[in-house]
Amino acid sequence: MVDLPPGAAEVAADMERIAALPGDVRDRVPELLKVLHRLVPSGGSMVHVLNPELREFEGMGESGYTEAALAFMRGSDHYREMELLGMDRDRPPMCVRDAPVPPGELQSWAEFLEPAGYREGVGLTLFSRDGRHLGLITLHTDDPAQPTDEVRDFLGLLTPMMAEAVDPMRSIVTLSRIVADAECGVVLTRAGNVLPLPGLPDHPLLRVGSPVLEVAAAGLREGHVHNSFLCPYPAADDPGGHVQVTVLPCPTSAPAHLLAVVLTSPAGDLRGLTRRELEILGLLVDGWSNQRMASELVITQRTVAAHIEHILDKMDAPTRTLAAVRALRLGLYVPKPLARTRR
Incomplete structure (x- = not known):
């Protein structure tokens, strides 16, 4: 049983409200951090979304850190620190005092955070309900007594709502609904990989290395804001069959490594x-x-x-x-x- 800090009910209600807000992640992050600051009087805070291809982070909201510190914490060296701490997995929030290695052995702490006057902090790993590693929220304080164990454990209860608030796939799923008859879909990354599109299955034509994805990416490079074309896809009852492929660029607010939504639907009237x-x-x-x-x-x-x-x-x-x-x-x-x- 988690002991709840003062004002816990109001904080939870506000988190639930923020998670339900429409729009994209950059609209919700400032509201989320305002609520977190009521629990943790932090001098530094950041919300970072993970780029799993580069094993780096993209800042969605950052304050209280030097540019040098931010450059490090967005990079792959910081991701390796997260692996060392076990924060690349879905786990409870971790304070600096909880770290399995001495803080002084972490470059982020020894070179950037402690010299800046920070004495404690808490990190929250964010995972979606379907198991996608979304990113990280960190809050740092100059008070070695903050956050308390009580607040840390309460943050663990709020983490699923925070993950919902920062999930970049929400705006992408909304975008995909433009194609009302879509039957399958994926999210194409700039590196040519594909990520699942929540709510839709994948398709053999939408797998890594498929010429369909090469055509989709080429159309975007040529400046097509919206691209649709046919691809032959024989079926047992239609050897000359086709599927419609629709390519929708990801919103500009989405993490930079996400390129486009690629959907398949029935060919319709030819x-x-x-x-x-x-x-x-x-x-x-x-x-x-x-x-x-x-x-x-x-x-x-x-x-x-x-x-x-x-x-x-x-x-x-x-x-x-x-x-x-x-x-x-x-x-x-x-x-x-x-x-x-x-x-």
């Missing part, structure tokens, strides 16, 4: 376009000439011209340029790198 015509539309989108298409597809230019005539009719477009514009807007084409994709 306007009677054949698989070959959808591939040719992809080449039209890229501005290919009939001669170049014929060489690539190993068919005659006359056959290419016939395909394009059928495409213009089905797209209700008087010119190939307008057909390409409509295909881009509707996501009604197969990009060249996917034209030979198979299950």
Whole structure:
């Protein structure tokens, strides 16, 4: 049974309110820290979100530290300290006095925190309900008696709500709901890895190394704010089947290592376009000439011209340029790198 500090009920209610606030993590962090300062009269505080690829941290809210201290605590050396302390795991809050190694052996404490006048502190590891390591909250004080054991243990009860408040996936999940018929999805990182998208399963086409993800990243590099295209995906009842792929850039407020949401959904109305015509539309989108298409597809230019005539009719477009514009807007084409994709 945890002994509760004075005002615990009000603090818990405020934490619950903050965790439920809409918007992104940067909107909620200042409110969260205000409440924490009522429990821990801290001279220094920070909320850091983890970049698991670089094993570094990104600051979402920081105060009371020198730039040199912040540079260290955002870096991989600090992450290694967290591993040494066991704070890379989902565990109760840890005060400096609880550390399994002497504080003086930690570079962050010996070089930056103790010289700045800090004498105690508490660290809270943040994990989502589905087990994702989200980051870290630390509070440091110049009073060696603060925080008390009572406050430390109470912070442990509040940690799940704090994790909910700083989870960057919340705004990303909200973004993904733009595609109402999405059946699968992942979050693509700048390093080319994928993270689960809460609420949706993954898809064979959305796994690391997939050409679909390469096309998605290329579209973002080319400046497409929203990109949608088709990918061949044969099914037992539809050997010529496709899935729609939609690429949505992550909000600017999301951690920098998160690039985009990539979703799959049913292909929908293809306007009677054949698989070959959808591939040719992809080449039209890229501005290919009939001669170049014929060489690539190993068919005659006359056959290419016939395909394009059928495409213009089905797209209700008087010119190939307008057909390409409509295909881009509707996501009604197969990009060249996917034209030979198979299950």
